Amino acid sequence: MQSLTRTATVDGTEAVLVTIECTTTSGFAGMQLVGNISDLCRDGKERAKTVLENLGFKMGHKRILINFSPAHCRKEGNHFDLPIAISLAALTGTKELAHDPKDWLFADCD
Numbered sequence: 035m036q037s038l039t040r041t042a043t044v045d046g047t048e049a050v051l052v053t054i055e056c057t058t059t060s061g062f063a064g065m066q067l068v069g070n071i072s073d074l075c076r077d078g079k080e081r082a083k084t085v086l087e088n089l090g091f092k093m094g095h096k097r098i099l100i101n102f103s104p105a106h107c108r109k110e111g112n113h114f115d116l117p118i119a120i121s122l123a124a125l126t127g128t129k130e131l132a133h134d135p136k137d138w139l140f141a142d143c144d
Contacts, residue, residue, distance in 0.1 A: 035125060038054070039118075039135045041139065041140045042139065045108075050107050052103070054101070057099050057101075059099050065100060068101050069101055069102030069103060071102055072108065072111070074110065074111060075111060078115040091122075091126050091128050092126060098125065100121070120140060
């Protein structure tokens, strides 16, 4: 099972499209983030998981891999929390989503 969301980040003066891909893999239960990401961004998995569980989404005991691409630019900040949460919600499949997240771009307007 796999889900995709899209967001953006800034690399110098350029906007870079970022794809967040969540997938389940075999192994011990847990979540792992991969990609060129900061510690603040890495902590977003716990914030997203907590919000989803409070909304009634069941994460279950799965091994979840969250991949940020492209790898060439550094992803920093907590504005990735929403795209992570949406991708995890789509991955769990415990509730019907109104729209397919891969058709949208989730961006922070700060």
